[in-house]
Every structure is written in structure tokens, then in C-alpha cells.
Amino acid sequence: MTTAPTTRERVSQRVPLWRDVIVLKWVTQVALLLVVLGTMWFLASQAGDNLRARNINTEFDFLERPVDIQISEGIDTHPDTGGRALWAAMVNTLRLSISGIFFASILGVVVGLARLSDNWIVRRIATGWVEVLRNVPLLVQMVLIYSALTALPRVGLDTGPVNGWLHISNKGISMPRVFIADGFYQWAVVVLVGVLVAHFVRRHRQAVQDETGAHTSPTLWALGTVAVFGLIGLFIHPIFSWLGPVFDGVADLLGSLPNAVPQVLLAAIVVGLAAIWIHRFISSRRSALGHLSISDDDCFRIAFTAVASLAVVALIARWTGFSAWTLNSGQDLFAVMADKFDVDGAARPFDAMRPDIIQKGRFPNYGTNGLSMSLGFASVFFAVVFYTSAFIGENVRGGILAVPKGQTEAAKAVGLGRGQIIRHVVLPQALRVILPPTGNQYLNLTKNTSLAVAVGMSDMVQVGTTVFNQTGMTLPVVAIWMLFYLSCSLTISVIVNWFNVRMRLVER
Amino acid sequence: MSELSSAAAAANVSGAAPPEAPKLPPRQWAKENLFSSPFSSFLTIATSMVLLVISRALLGFIFNPIRQWNSTATNMQLFFTRAYPDEQYVRVWSSLAAIIILTSVSMAVWRAGSSIPLSRLGRKLLAGAVLLVLLALLAPFSASATIQWTLVAVCVAAIGEGIRRSAGKGEDERSVSSLTVLVVTLAGLVASLWVVPFGHHTYIPSRQPRVLAESGTVALTTKLPWTIMLLIAVAAYLVGRVIRERLPLNPTRVTLLVLWLLAPPVLIYLVLRDPSFDMGHVVSTDLPIFAAYAVGGSLLLSWLTRPSTGEAGRIVAVVILIAGFCTFLTPMRMVVRLDMLLLAVFALAAPTFAGGPRNRKRYVLGWLGVLGVMSWLITAINTPSTVSVPGGFFIGGFSITLMVAVLTLVLSFPLGIALALARTSTMPIFRLLATWFIEFVRGVPLITILIFFSIMVPLFLPRGMHLGEVAAVVIGYVLFSAAYLAENVRGGLQSVTRGQHEAAEAVGMTTAQKTLFIVLPQGLRVAIPPLVGHCIGVFKETSLLAIIGVFDVLYIGRIVIPGQTEFMGSTKENLLFVSVIYWVFAYQMSKASQRLEERTGLGER
Incomplete structure (x- = not known):
């Protein structure tokens, strides 16, 4: 049948x-x-x-071997090893990128607003700024700025536009530096307490506002609380000097613990995190009615997370060195912290120094007192900030134009004030349009700092090139570059995405 | 009825130019645009002060007698073609002429240009004259020079006022084509070469003193070719108009596009490089290989494109592809391997283009054309050049900037589209590979890729194979550009609505046909604005070649000229000139793309 x-x-x-x-x-x-x-x-x-x-090997031991490299500025100008040189270069690149992003954002907003100004001449200048800077290659601008800066007057022992305070010369720019001094950590604890108090103040003001409808400006109050604590902390910070012995005690405790404790703790944390992630992931795939729909891709992700967490646990169990290292470094950390608090009661939290000029041999140069940037740093910094500001300015302009006029009019009709309209109606909507392309510009800026190699500033690429010219290690250096820039890009895009998600239109 | 008429009215409104803002008398205009509020008045005064100070400083810099502008004037040839030999310079001019002819004919066929009302032109001239007087007063000129420039400004103003008066009012206001304005301007510039004593500057390395500077007008070898170029441009435009009127439009446009695609490789590798073909070798090896592939491939493809071939055809195509890979892994002439791969691609695509005899003939002709061009180019590239240039690549300066930019764009275009298709495909491995590649390349700065390729490509090649530095760098640049291009194209592809996909499937198209004939044309059309932006970016970033040590325009302006003993320390002047060159080209491209967007309404979605 x-x-x-x-x-x-x-x-x-x-x-x-x-x-x-x-x-x-x-x-x-x-x-x-x-x-x-x-x-x-x-x-x-x-x-x-x-x-x-060609007798070239491809191992990473060159990081440990001595090199002969001079670095233009930064944490270490005469590094002993290749690894140290790359580390100093990385710090330089990060300094350049972070300060560049900060100033380019400010200048970009100014340019974008100027392009929308009522004033004809301001508008035309902003347009000219954008059209010129966008259409000339960044590298050309950079070398042009560099060649203009090299024509600055020579540095002397008592020169500078503001005598002794600000030096602009053919050795670069140097200005007074504010830095954290011995009392800083005690002061930071005072501020931390202030932040805690501010949180409660904010909650309270918000509750009052929700209840009565009166304007209680909770954010302003919270910021004010922190500021007051910071101000008071400048005078009373030695009251936290008792924290030093406490940290000492913790360090001793960590030193006496057996190795199994951190192992168990770490394993529990990893497994717990993975479990929380899987739980959240599954509930995010659940519809409002509780119906679960999981695609193959999702299954794969869940399985991958579980397997990865188990693998990490196995690694922790097998590799006892890691847990020992955690214990040791925890002990070291607390010992260092105890050291930081073990200061003279009258130590100031902050201090400032004027730039100094030292005469080493025949040529005067900047010392380490002031906040100095070399010509290379200055030219990369200005070129990158100007160039990116033109692009960010266009984003800002587009974002503001993208907010429909009806929104402003409706807000006015409801009776909101000018500041409230900008803060609560225009800005949130404009930011939604502005942020994604601006995040892209931040990525571009970070990558563009690599052009510093053309003006002899010691960034990642320049030092990397010198290292592989001296040691012949092309492939490892290139791998380090790629890893570094990829992680920078990833970090920036994670931050920008976080903002994007917060800004996103919440739809029903 | 009312609905219809309102629709017609709407169409009419959208077709007409946007209404111009009413013209205000100057005093009222200033009050509204400069002094509308106390803050605005403050801004106006402050910014004009700053502007005056900056322009004064800039003019003071430019017209400072210690500036060595003669270093720029003397090395003009170096800037544009580096050490291309003088006796062969006619090749450079004829390449330029070819590009100009193509541009002019295309402008005529695509009806480029717009009409400018005469009154607006007049006002622009007047504004230009005012600016000229201002600059002349600000610049550190002698009294006679100031008077001279003021006189020039007065002439310009008089012309502008004359044009404005003769413009007419209201409905019968006369206007002029923007192309006429362009030609008149260019003619004025070319005429100035014959009249104004710019001086005759040259640099002859083989002689002492090496720098030659004579008063009078520029050399005949400069002004005569430029005059001819202008005449050629005008003539080609007129011919293009005749073509537009007489010949059918679409075939003309397709022919022009193909010519544009062919122009860069042909001009670079055949005209500029001038290979000395070894006829014996060509007849004994290259021609037979070409003939074999031409005959065999044509027969095969005409069989494959027959709709009745069916399954067997696909199996044959796959066999050819495998054979292509096998030949690639065995030591053999490069032409044979590349031709085999090309044939495999054509064979795999054959069912998509299958149809009647006309379709099949067209497909076979396409194969013959591509094969012919490829064989010719490979032969030309492998033949030694007769142009003897000391050190490095055979051209340099701005030519190599343009060459690298164009080659990179042409080569990265297909790769970028393929990556975009792979990234939007439903097949996970394709998607994963494309995504990884794109995100990896986009996360890394261009300069590291260029350094990597210039150092590592020689190491990756099997022994006995060589690749010039420029070629290695271009490969890296192509990969970089393709990743960015793929993201732009992907944006376009995603804008193609679901209905289009479904409709194509409902008609019975295969995936390849759907992609080629439905999705790509619409997606690429939407992606035109970002693609033009990408082209500008690629053009600008060719300046990074200077870091690798390629003799591009930036390297010459920054290192080579300031290194000549006669012009020590002329970096700033030359860099300023280089940035002006870049700016003019990039600005014109961005303006052109804006006009394109306005004309086609592409950006408004």
C-alpha cells in the first residue's frame, strides 16, 4: 500500500x-x-x-629590544625599547584626537550657526570658510600651516606675546599648565561625596516638580551642589586623610588571600554576566504578548555567548597566573592609593606652572613646566580642527534646517520660552540628524591624525615607520597599527551609537 | 477637473525657477542684512575689522617683494608633468585635446549649461569691480599699480553697468548662456597670454644658469597650444551640437560613455607612455592568442546565449571558471590566464543576456570589444616605453594626481558595486566576508594602507614578478576606495523599494537579471550625489602619495622645488599654488554635483 x-x-x-x-x-x-x-x-x-x-623574522620581541628613536613630545622623548616608543606615540595620537574632537566640535557648531545667521557678512564668511577648507586636501593644509609656523620668531629666554606666560615661537607653543598636585585625591573624594549628595538633591527637586508643576530646575541644582562641594573641598580636603591607612589595610588583606578566591569570583562574574546578557537578549526578542521568536542568527549568538563564557571560565581555572596577577595588581592598586593619601595635610589639590625655557647647549627650548606643543603637533592640530569644523558645520546646519518650522511655532503656541524651545524642542530633533554624520567625522579626524607623519610629529604612524625601518619588523608594526586604529574606531562608534540610541525617536 | 488643473499648476510651479527675493534698495538691504539688531551690528563691525586685517595680511604676504613667485612660474612644467621630455611634449597636448574634445561634445550632447539673466551678470561684474578696488587699496602696491588696478576695476564696472542697462526689464529680459560666459572668460585669459607681459620663465637643468627669465609675454610653446585648445573646445562643442541634432540620442550617449571609460587607459598607456611595439613578438604571440580567444569565445558565447541551451550551458560555464582558476595557478603567460578568467565571467553571465539573434550578436560583440581592449592594453603595458624620464614613473606632478585618481575610481567602481551587492545579499558567507572587509578597511587610515602596500606587495608576489611602486600603491588605494564606495552604493540599493524586487520576481526574472536591470540602475541613480562626493575625496586624498615618495604635485611643491639651489625656501609660495590647483578642481566638481542634483532632483528624497 x-x-x-x-x-x-x-x-x-x-x-x-x-x-x-x-x-x-x-x-x-x-x-x-x-x-x-x-x-x-x-x-x-x-x-x-x-x-x-631576506632574513626578516616576524616576531614581536622587537618590542622589548632597545631602539634609537627620538620622539617630538609626550610622555617619553627618549624611549628605551620599541614597545615604549610605540606606547608614547600612541599617547600622542590619542592626545591629538581627543583635543581635536573637542575643539572641532565647538568650532563646527560656531560655523554651522554662522552659516544660518541673519547677518549677511557672517553668513558669507562662514560659507567661504566651509568652501575653502572642504575643497583643499587636508595634507596640503597641514604642510602649509607647518611652513607658516616655521617662520615664527626664534624662541628666546624672555620672549612671548605675553611675557613669560604664553610663548609662540619656532619651537612651538607653550602656555601655563594646570596639573593635579598631591592633595588632589583627597579633594576628589570630597567631590565624589558631592556627586552622591547631588543625586539625591536632583531626585528631590524632580519629585517636587512632578508634584507641583513648579520650575525647580533639578539639573541646575545638582550641578550647583557638586560645585559647592568642589569649592568647599579645596579647603577641607585633609579631612579624608584617614583613608590612607584604610587602603593600606585592604592591600594587606588582598596580599593574604589565597589564589582560589579571585578565581571563583572572576568565574562567577563571567558566568553571571553571560547569563544576564542571554536573559536580556531572550526577553528583548519576546513580543508584547510574550511570544518568543528567535532566528537562527539569534540562536547562534546565544550559543556563542554561552560557549565563550565557559571558555573564559576554563581559561581562568587553568591559567592560575591570571588570578594571581589580579590579586597582585589589586594589592598594588590599593598600596598606590594609600600612598596617594599619605600626604602632608596642607598639600594643594591643584597647582599651576608657567612655561619655562631651558638652554641646552646652544639652542634654547621649552622645558617641561609648561603645557607645550611642538610645531608638528600644532600644525596637525590646527589643520585637523579647521578641516573637520567645516564638515561638522555643514552637519549642524543641515540638522537645524531639518527641524520643521511648525515645531518651533507649536512650541511658541504652547507658551514655551526661547531657551525652552531650543532645549526641549529644536535641539533634540536637530541632534538626531546631526549626531550620526558627526560621529563619522570624529572617526575621520582620528584617522586623519595619521597624516602627522608628513610634518614630523611623532604619532603612531611616524614612530611605527621609524621602528620598522630600524628593526625590519614591517608586518608586526602594521598589525599593531591596524589593531590600534580599529579599536579607536570601535570605541568612538560605540560611544556615538550609545548617544544615538538615547536620542532615538521612541515610537509606540 | 479642479484636481487636474491643480496638478498641472503644481507641475508648472515645480518646473519654473524659484521666485527671487524682491530686490531692496541698498540702504534698506544693509539695514536688514547687516544692522538688524545691536548684536548684528556689533557682529558686522567686528567681523569686517577682522576680515580687513586678515586680507591685508594675506595680500601683504602675497605681494611681499621677498616672495619667490618666480619659482612657481619657472617650474610650471615640473608641476604638471614633472620631467616629461620636451621633444615628446606633443603627446601631453594631444591627450589634453582628447579630453577637451570629449568634454565639449558631452556638454553639447547632455545640454550642459544654464541661462543667466543679463541683469544678474551685470550685478556680479559690478560686485567684482568693487572687490577689486578694495583689494587694490588693501594690497601694498605702489601708487601707479593701485591706479592701474583701479582703472581695470572701473573698466569692469563699466562693462557690468552696460550689460545691466541693456538687459531689458520684466518679461522680455534678455539672458545669456553660461557657456557663452565661460568661453568669453577663457578667451580673455588666453588672449592675456598673448598681450600681458607675464614674462618668459624656464628651468633648464642641463645649462648654467639653469633659470631663464625674460621679460615679454610667455613662451610660444605655452600660448600657442592653449589657443589651439580653446579653438578645439569651441569647435568640438559645435560638432557636438550637430551630433545632438542629427544622430539618435541614446546610442550617441552610450558611445560617449564608452569613450570616457576607454580614454584614461588609452591616453595613459598608449599616448603618454608610447610603448615601442615589437612587431615580431606581437604577430607571433599576442595576435594568435587574441585570435584563438576571439574565435573560440565568440562561438562558445553565441551557443551559450541561445535560450534553448539551458542546463548544459551552465555546466560548461562552471567548467570554464574552474579551468580559469587552474590556469591561474599554473605558470603560463599572464594574458592567457586573464583572458580565461574574462571568458569565464562572460560565460557565467551569458544566460542573463540570452535572447534572439540581435541580443546574441550584441553580446558577442561586447566580448570581442572587451577582449580586444584588454589584450591591447596588456601588450602595451608589457612593452618598454620610448619616453625616457630620469628616475621614477614616466609622468609626475599634477598628471600623476589625475592619473591615480581616475584609475582608482575606474577600478574601484566594479569592486565597490560587487562588495555592496555582497553586503546586501541574502547569502551569509558573502555578507560576512564583505562586511568584514568593508569595516576593516574603513577603520584604518589610508596612509597605513598605502605604506603597507608599497612595502608589502613586493613581498607577496611570487619570485620573478615585479610591480612598480605606483602600481602597488594604486592597488591599495583601489581596495580602500572600493570599501567606501560600497557603503555609498549600499545606501542607494537600500532605497530601492520592496515592490520593485517583487515585481521583477513576478515577471519571472532571475536574480542576476533583477539585480542588473532593476535594482542597480535605480540604486545607482539615487547614489549619485554621495558618489560624486566620493570622487572628490579620492581626488583630494591622492595628495597622500607625497608621503610615500611618489612625485605628485604636493611632493614637487614641497620638496623638489624648494630643493633647487636657486629657490631655497620657496615652500610657502609653492604650497599656496598647489592648494589653489586642488581647490579649483575640487570646488568645480562639488559645484557641478550640486547643479546635477538640482537638475535631476536627486538629493530631495
Whole structure:
């Protein structure tokens, strides 16, 4: 007795293997994957042969070996090893990127607002600024600024536009530096307490506002509280000097703990985090009625998270060095903290120094007292800030124009004031348009600082080039570059995405 | 009825130019735009002061007698073509002429240009004259020079006022084509070469003193070619108009586009590089290979494009693809391997273009054309050049900037589209590979990629194979550009609505046909504005070649010229000139893209 074939059986009978779309698709994909992997393997083996033929090895031990590199500025101008040199260069690049992003944002907002100004001449200047800076390559601007800066007067022992306070010369720019002094950590604890109090103040004011409808400006109050604490802290911060012995005690305690404690703790944290993530992920895939729909991709993610967390636990269990290291570094951390609090009661939290000029040999140069930037740093900084400000300005302009006029009019009709309209109606909507492209500009700015190699400023690329010229380690240095820039890009995009999600229109 | 008429009215309104703001008398205009509030008045005064100080400083810098502007004037040839030999310079001019002819004909065929009302033109001239007087007063000129420039400004103002008066009023206001204005301006510039004593500057390295500077007008070898170029441009435009009237529009446009695509490689590798073909080798090796592929491939493709071929055709195509990979891994002539891969691509795409005899003939002709161009180019690239240039690549300066930009764009375009399609595809491995590649490349600065390729490509190649530095750098640049291009194209592809996909499937199109004939044309159309922006970016970022040590325009302006003993320390002048060159080109491109967006209404979505 034969049963009639089901539809699926009939279909599978009718389609031969070589015409089955699914099979064809997978064969093509696997073939492509094989081709890509094969090409990479081929290239890698070629490179390996060639490198071996030239006696170049590809290991990372050059990071430990001494090099002869001079770095233009930063935390270490005469590093001992290749690794230290790259580290100093990385700090330089980060300084450049972060300060560049900060100033480019401010200038960009100014440019964007100026382009929308009622004033004809301001509008025209802003347009000119954007059109000129956007259409000249950044590198050309950078070397032009550099060549203009080299024409500055020579540095002397008592020169500068504001004598002794600000130096602008052919050695760069130097200005007074404010830095944290011995009493800072005690002061920081006072401010921390202030932040805690401010949180409660804010909650209270918000509750009052919600209840009565009166304007209680909770944010302003919270900020004011922190400021008051900071101000008072300047005078009373030694009251926290008792924290030093406490930290000492914690450090001793950590030193006496057995190795198993951090192992168990770390494993519990990892497993707990993974469990929380999976739980949240599953509940985010649940519809309002509780219906769960999980795609293959989601299954894969959940499985991957679980497996990865278990792998980390296994690693922690097997690799006892890591937990020992956590214990040791925890102990060190608290010992350092105790050290920070073990200061003279009258130490100031902040201090400032005027720039100094030292005469080393025949040529005077800036000392380490002031906040100085070399010519290379200055030219990269100004070029990058100006260039990016033109693009950010266009984003700001577009974002503000994208808010419909009706929104402002409606807000006026409801009786909101000018500041309230901007804060609660225009800005949130404009930011939604402005932020994503501006985040892209931040990424571009960070990548563009790599052009510093053209003006001799010691950034990642310049120092990397010197290192591989001296040691022949091209591939490892390139790998370090890629890793560094990729993690920078990733960090920035994570931050920008976080803002984007917060800003996103909440729809029903 | 009312609905219809209102629709017609709406269409009419959208077709007409936007209404101009009513013209105010100057005093009222100033009150409204400069002094509308106390803050605005303060801004006006403060910014004009700053502007005056800055322009005074800038003019003081430019016209300072210690500036070595003659270093720029003397090295003009170096800036544009580096050490291209003088006796072969006619090649440079003929390449330029070819580009100019193509541009002019395309402008005529695509009806470029707009009409400018005469009154607006007049007002612009008047404003220009006022600006000129201001600048002349600000610049550190001698009294006679100031008077001279003021006289020039007065002439300009008089012309502007004359044009404004003759413009007419209201409905019968006369206007002029923007192309006429362009030609008149260019003619004025070219005429100034014959009249104004700019001086004759040259740099001859083989002689002492090496710098030659004579008074009088510029050299005949400069002004004569430029005059011819202008005449060629005008003539080509007129020819283009005749073509537009006489010939069918679409085939003309397609032909022009193909010519634009062919122009860069042909001009660079055949005209400028001038390979000396070894006829014996060509006849004994290259021609037979070409003939074999041409005949065999044509027969195969005409069989494959027959709709009745069916399954067998696909299997044959796959076999050819595998054969292509196999030949690639075996030592053999490069032409043979590349031709095999090309044939495999054509064979795989054949069912998409299958149809009647006319379609099949067209497809085979396409194969023959692509094969012919490729064979010719490979032969040309592999033949030694007769142009002897000391050190480095055969051209340099601005030419290499343009060359690298154009080659990068042309090569990265197909790659970028392929990446975008892979990233939007439903097949996970394709999507994953494309996404990884794109995100990786976009996360890394261009300069690291260029350094990596200039150092590592020689290491990746099998022994015995060589690749010039410029070629290695271009490969890296192509990969970089393709990743960004793919993101732009992806934006366009995502704007194609679901209904289009579904409709294409409902008609019975295969995935390839749907992609080629439905999705890509619409998606690319939407992606035009960001793509033009990408082109400008690629053009600007060719300046990074200077860091690698390629003799591009920036390297020459920054390192080469200030290194000549006669012009020590002329960096600022030359860098300023370089930035002006870049600015003029990039600004014109961005303006053109804005006009394109306005004309086609592309940006308004």
C-alpha cells in the first residue's frame, strides 16, 4: 500500500541537485570562501618565503629590544625599547584626537550657526570658510600651516606675546599648565561625596516638580551642589586623610588571600554576566504578548555567548597566573592609593606652572613646566580642527534646517520660552540628524591624525615607520597599527551609537 | 477637473525657477542684512575689522617683494608633468585635446549649461569691480599699480553697468548662456597670454644658469597650444551640437560613455607612455592568442546565449571558471590566464543576456570589444616605453594626481558595486566576508594602507614578478576606495523599494537579471550625489602619495622645488599654488554635483 507523496517529497523529486537553489547558493559561497582563503594562504606563504629569504623574522620581541628613536613630545622623548616608543606615540595620537574632537566640535557648531545667521557678512564668511577648507586636501593644509609656523620668531629666554606666560615661537607653543598636585585625591573624594549628595538633591527637586508643576530646575541644582562641594573641598580636603591607612589595610588583606578566591569570583562574574546578557537578549526578542521568536542568527549568538563564557571560565581555572596577577595588581592598586593619601595635610589639590625655557647647549627650548606643543603637533592640530569644523558645520546646519518650522511655532503656541524651545524642542530633533554624520567625522579626524607623519610629529604612524625601518619588523608594526586604529574606531562608534540610541525617536 | 488643473499648476510651479527675493534698495538691504539688531551690528563691525586685517595680511604676504613667485612660474612644467621630455611634449597636448574634445561634445550632447539673466551678470561684474578696488587699496602696491588696478576695476564696472542697462526689464529680459560666459572668460585669459607681459620663465637643468627669465609675454610653446585648445573646445562643442541634432540620442550617449571609460587607459598607456611595439613578438604571440580567444569565445558565447541551451550551458560555464582558476595557478603567460578568467565571467553571465539573434550578436560583440581592449592594453603595458624620464614613473606632478585618481575610481567602481551587492545579499558567507572587509578597511587610515602596500606587495608576489611602486600603491588605494564606495552604493540599493524586487520576481526574472536591470540602475541613480562626493575625496586624498615618495604635485611643491639651489625656501609660495590647483578642481566638481542634483532632483528624497 503506497501513500501519496507529500508536497515536499514531490518538489525534492522534481528538482535535481544541480538545480536546487539552496544547494547552488551554498556551493557558490563555500567555493568563494575557499578561493578567498586560498588566495590569502598563497599570499602569506609567498610573503613568508620572501621574508625568510631576506632574513626578516616576524616576531614581536622587537618590542622589548632597545631602539634609537627620538620622539617630538609626550610622555617619553627618549624611549628605551620599541614597545615604549610605540606606547608614547600612541599617547600622542590619542592626545591629538581627543583635543581635536573637542575643539572641532565647538568650532563646527560656531560655523554651522554662522552659516544660518541673519547677518549677511557672517553668513558669507562662514560659507567661504566651509568652501575653502572642504575643497583643499587636508595634507596640503597641514604642510602649509607647518611652513607658516616655521617662520615664527626664534624662541628666546624672555620672549612671548605675553611675557613669560604664553610663548609662540619656532619651537612651538607653550602656555601655563594646570596639573593635579598631591592633595588632589583627597579633594576628589570630597567631590565624589558631592556627586552622591547631588543625586539625591536632583531626585528631590524632580519629585517636587512632578508634584507641583513648579520650575525647580533639578539639573541646575545638582550641578550647583557638586560645585559647592568642589569649592568647599579645596579647603577641607585633609579631612579624608584617614583613608590612607584604610587602603593600606585592604592591600594587606588582598596580599593574604589565597589564589582560589579571585578565581571563583572572576568565574562567577563571567558566568553571571553571560547569563544576564542571554536573559536580556531572550526577553528583548519576546513580543508584547510574550511570544518568543528567535532566528537562527539569534540562536547562534546565544550559543556563542554561552560557549565563550565557559571558555573564559576554563581559561581562568587553568591559567592560575591570571588570578594571581589580579590579586597582585589589586594589592598594588590599593598600596598606590594609600600612598596617594599619605600626604602632608596642607598639600594643594591643584597647582599651576608657567612655561619655562631651558638652554641646552646652544639652542634654547621649552622645558617641561609648561603645557607645550611642538610645531608638528600644532600644525596637525590646527589643520585637523579647521578641516573637520567645516564638515561638522555643514552637519549642524543641515540638522537645524531639518527641524520643521511648525515645531518651533507649536512650541511658541504652547507658551514655551526661547531657551525652552531650543532645549526641549529644536535641539533634540536637530541632534538626531546631526549626531550620526558627526560621529563619522570624529572617526575621520582620528584617522586623519595619521597624516602627522608628513610634518614630523611623532604619532603612531611616524614612530611605527621609524621602528620598522630600524628593526625590519614591517608586518608586526602594521598589525599593531591596524589593531590600534580599529579599536579607536570601535570605541568612538560605540560611544556615538550609545548617544544615538538615547536620542532615538521612541515610537509606540 | 479642479484636481487636474491643480496638478498641472503644481507641475508648472515645480518646473519654473524659484521666485527671487524682491530686490531692496541698498540702504534698506544693509539695514536688514547687516544692522538688524545691536548684536548684528556689533557682529558686522567686528567681523569686517577682522576680515580687513586678515586680507591685508594675506595680500601683504602675497605681494611681499621677498616672495619667490618666480619659482612657481619657472617650474610650471615640473608641476604638471614633472620631467616629461620636451621633444615628446606633443603627446601631453594631444591627450589634453582628447579630453577637451570629449568634454565639449558631452556638454553639447547632455545640454550642459544654464541661462543667466543679463541683469544678474551685470550685478556680479559690478560686485567684482568693487572687490577689486578694495583689494587694490588693501594690497601694498605702489601708487601707479593701485591706479592701474583701479582703472581695470572701473573698466569692469563699466562693462557690468552696460550689460545691466541693456538687459531689458520684466518679461522680455534678455539672458545669456553660461557657456557663452565661460568661453568669453577663457578667451580673455588666453588672449592675456598673448598681450600681458607675464614674462618668459624656464628651468633648464642641463645649462648654467639653469633659470631663464625674460621679460615679454610667455613662451610660444605655452600660448600657442592653449589657443589651439580653446579653438578645439569651441569647435568640438559645435560638432557636438550637430551630433545632438542629427544622430539618435541614446546610442550617441552610450558611445560617449564608452569613450570616457576607454580614454584614461588609452591616453595613459598608449599616448603618454608610447610603448615601442615589437612587431615580431606581437604577430607571433599576442595576435594568435587574441585570435584563438576571439574565435573560440565568440562561438562558445553565441551557443551559450541561445535560450534553448539551458542546463548544459551552465555546466560548461562552471567548467570554464574552474579551468580559469587552474590556469591561474599554473605558470603560463599572464594574458592567457586573464583572458580565461574574462571568458569565464562572460560565460557565467551569458544566460542573463540570452535572447534572439540581435541580443546574441550584441553580446558577442561586447566580448570581442572587451577582449580586444584588454589584450591591447596588456601588450602595451608589457612593452618598454620610448619616453625616457630620469628616475621614477614616466609622468609626475599634477598628471600623476589625475592619473591615480581616475584609475582608482575606474577600478574601484566594479569592486565597490560587487562588495555592496555582497553586503546586501541574502547569502551569509558573502555578507560576512564583505562586511568584514568593508569595516576593516574603513577603520584604518589610508596612509597605513598605502605604506603597507608599497612595502608589502613586493613581498607577496611570487619570485620573478615585479610591480612598480605606483602600481602597488594604486592597488591599495583601489581596495580602500572600493570599501567606501560600497557603503555609498549600499545606501542607494537600500532605497530601492520592496515592490520593485517583487515585481521583477513576478515577471519571472532571475536574480542576476533583477539585480542588473532593476535594482542597480535605480540604486545607482539615487547614489549619485554621495558618489560624486566620493570622487572628490579620492581626488583630494591622492595628495597622500607625497608621503610615500611618489612625485605628485604636493611632493614637487614641497620638496623638489624648494630643493633647487636657486629657490631655497620657496615652500610657502609653492604650497599656496598647489592648494589653489586642488581647490579649483575640487570646488568645480562639488559645484557641478550640486547643479546635477538640482537638475535631476536627486538629493530631495
